[in-house]
Amino acid sequence: xxxxxxxxxxxxxxxxxxxxxxxxxxxxxxxxxxxxxxxxxxxxxxxxxxxxxxxxxxxxxxxxxxxxxxxxxxxxxxxxxxxxxxxxxxxxxxxxxxx
Numbered sequence: 001x002x003x004x005x006x007x008x009x010x011x012x013x014x015x016x017x018x019x020x021x022x023x024x025x026x027x028x029x030x031x032x033x034x035x036x037x038x039x040x041x042x043x044x045x046x047x048x049x050x051x052x053x054x055x056x057x058x059x060x061x062x063x064x065x066x067x068x069x070x071x072x073x074x075x076x077x078x079x080x081x082x083x084x085x086x087x088x089x090x091x092x093x094x095x096x097x098x099x
Contacts, residue, residue, distance in 0.1 A: 001067065027081065034085040038092040047093050053082055 006012045041047050060078050061071040 030081075031085055031088065034089050035092045038089045039096055041093060044090055044093060047089050048086055053086075056082065 004011075004015060006015065038047060057075060057078060060074050064071040064074040
């Protein structure tokens with residue numbers, strides 16, 4: 001991961017905006033895969049996947065520490081993201097079962 005040496009606040013903000021665009025695209029892509037996962041699961045409890053969530057959080061916290069980012073920040077962000085995506089996956093699961 002290379003951080004460019006910026007020569008102005010505007011340049012810093014431009015890089016941040018570009019990164020934000022990429023982050024949003026990656027979250028949207030992740031959400032698409034989460035919704036696909038619903039078709040491989042047998043119950044709402046399996047959709048909630050407590051063990052999987054714990055594994056993801058452990059992996060993310062470890063990666064955050066490796067990169068010098070606050071693991072607490074990533075835990076908070078991922079908790080919100082995972083909670084919302086699980087709800088979307090539950091809806092997908094229920095919709096697929098009702099067809």
